[in-house]
Amino acid sequence: MSIFNTYQKSPLLQGDEVLVIADSSGRRTLTATASQIAGAPACSEATGYFYQNKGAKISRFSDRVLIGGAAKSSADSERDLLEKEDWLSQEMNKTSVGPWAMQGAQSASLAAFGNSAFVAASRTTDAKNAVEQLGYQPSSIGVASWGVADDTSTLTTTTAYAYYGEAWRLAGVNYQPTFGMELEAVNFGGLAIGVSTPYQPNVGGGVYGVQLGVGGGQTAGTSDAAAGIVFVSNPNSWQTGIVFGSTSLSGTNGNDTGYGAAVSLARNHAIEWHTPEEVSGQKGGNVGAFIRSTVTQRDKGVRQEFVDQNVLFSNIDGKTIFSIVSQEDPTNNIQVQSASGPQAAGIYILNENTGSPNLGLFPGKGGELQITSPVSNNGRKLPSIPDGGFLHININGQDYRIPLMSPEQAGE
Numbered sequence: 370m371s372i373f374n375t376y377q378k379s380p381l382l383q384g385d386e387v388l389v390i391a392d393s394s395g396r397r398t399l400t401a402t403a404s405q406i407a408g409a410p411a412c413s414e415a416t417g418y419f420y421q422n423k424g425a426k427i428s429r430f431s432d433r434v435l436i437g438g439a440a441k442s443s444a445d446s447e448r449d450l451l452e453k454e455d456w457l458s459q460e461m462n463k464t465s466v467g468p469w470a471m472q473g474a475q476s477a478s479l480a481a482f483g484n485s486a487f488v489a490a491s492r493t494t495d496a497k498n499a500v501e502q503l504g505y506q507p508s509s510i511g512v513a514s515w516g517v518a519d520d521t522s523t524l525t526t527t528t529a530y531a532y533y534g535e536a537w538r539l540a541g542v543n544y545q546p547t548f549g550m551e552l553e554a555v556n557f558g559g560l561a562i563g564v565s566t567p568y569q570p571n572v573g574g575g576v577y578g579v580q581l582g583v584g585g586g587q588t589a590g591t592s593d594a595a596a597g598i599v600f601v602s603n604p605n606s607w608q609t610g611i612v613f614g615s616t617s618l619s620g621t622n623g624n625d626t627g628y629g630a631a632v633s634l635a636r637n638h639a640i641e642w643h644t645p646e647e648v649s650g651q652k653g654g655n656v657g658a659f660i661r662s663t664v665t666q667r668d669k670g671v672r673q674e675f676v677d678q679n680v681l682f683s684n685i686d687g688k689t690i691f692s693i694v695s696q697e698d699p700t701n702n703i704q705v706q707s708a709s710g711p712q713a714a715g716i717y718i719l720n721e722n723t724g725s726p727n728l729g730l731f732p733g734k735g736g737e738l739q740i741t742s743p744v745s746n747n748g749r750k751l752p753s754i755p756d757g758g759f760l761h762i763n764i765n766g767q768d769y770r771i772p773l774m775s776p777e778q779a780g781e
Contacts (some may be wrong), residue, residue: 430476430538438479442471447490460537532637537565554578567635618756637661750780 376451385695418425435442442455449627449730457479458468471477480486491509516529536549563572571577583594600610613631615623618661639661649652664670670685701724707715720726732738757773 419499433474434476436476436478438481439471439477442477444471446472448472460539552578558673565633567633567638634662636665637663701727703728 388718395677413426421427433444435444438455442458448469454468455471458471461468463468478486486611489511492509493509496509497505514531516531518525518527518529534549536547538547554576558574558576561572561575563569563575565575567573581597584591594758600607618629618631621627639659641656642658643653644655644657645653645657667685668729671690672683672685672687674681675701678695678775680695681689682691683689700721702719704717704719706715706717716728718726718728730733730738752774755772756775756778759770762769762771
């Protein structure tokens with residue numbers, strides 16, 4: 370055999386290559402691969418293949434892999450770890466749930482210098498060039514994760530999470546925010562061709578922050594999912610469910626007269642409010658109120674806007690049809706009431722102690738107060754004394770009297 374430390378070295382390896390263990394005379398005592406030598410960093414040259422049967426080299430670790438700061442973990446079965454263990458377990462050991470993360474991890478990487486503990490990336494150019502190598506064109510996915518619920522026992526005690534993450538803010542941290550996850554959509558290619566709508570959500574060249582799909586591309590055997598996003602307390606609550614930053618939407622900065630679409634819904638999509646009633650053992654199954662649109666064409670559309678001291682109801686082009694004026698301290702309130710049977714539908718004035726019961730009707734200059742009613746008793750003279758007396762009415766500061774005749778007097 371070759372004299373110790375004089376055999377040909379792999380061109381990719383730097384430093385002393387240790388593959389043969391020998392004594393000082395060069396007599397071989399043991400051969401070993403780099404991965405079998407404890408503490409020796411392994412470096413292997415790429416074969417240019419992906420599948421093992423085509424010539425790729427596959428490394429398999431049947432037990433557990435601990436990287437970086439995770440290597441300080443004893444990897445024992447005991448959850449109550451000591452002060453000398455990895456930093457994540459030390460922090461979790463101070464909480465009510467204990468250091469469960471490292472105890473059950475098949476593999477773990479803890480950053481030792483505050484850097485990224487794990488980085489994954491995939492390119493579409495590599496996917497396009499790998500068709501011959503792989504036998505198909507893959508999707509470029511940076512990280513893929515599956516949580517498989519396959520426990521069919523009743524009642525099952527297991528829960529599947531494809532991804533689970535916690536963002537911790539420790540005491541005294543007050544300057545920078547803490548994020549459970551940040552997903553950045555970075556568009557270097559200019560504006561997309563087309564507009565993302567409820568009827569065509571994905572357009573060519575579009576960049577999207579989050580897309581929630583259902584079914585995973587399966588062609589059979591799947592069903593509708595229960596909900597896209599659910600907010601729960603565990604045990605604490607969110608102060609606000611969804612927040613849009615003032616400059617987060619194109620079209621407005623929150624202080625100008627522009628327009629930004631925060632939520633886009635298709636026809637018949639609704640916003641629901643559920644009641645706390647219990648129906649068939651499920652609480653909250655009933656809908657107590659909802660808002661939706663059934664408009665089929667733009668020129669038949671309407672819109673509602675809140676402006677300073679006004680609520681405007683307009684056609685879709687912004688021409689006001691009806692408005693409600695707000696006051697700082699109103700003492701008279703108006704109530705519009707529908708009717709059932711002989712009950713009268715009407716407009717009512719609800720006045721407080723300092724208010725007034727008056728109901729005002731103010732036509733524009735030169736305008737008329739028009740009331741349409743069937744005309745009867747044509748050609749007959751009006752009676753001199755109306756059975757119902759007179760209705761007092763004030764128009765532009767002048768008092769007038771309207772005779773109130775019975776049906777017999779006026780003619781039905």
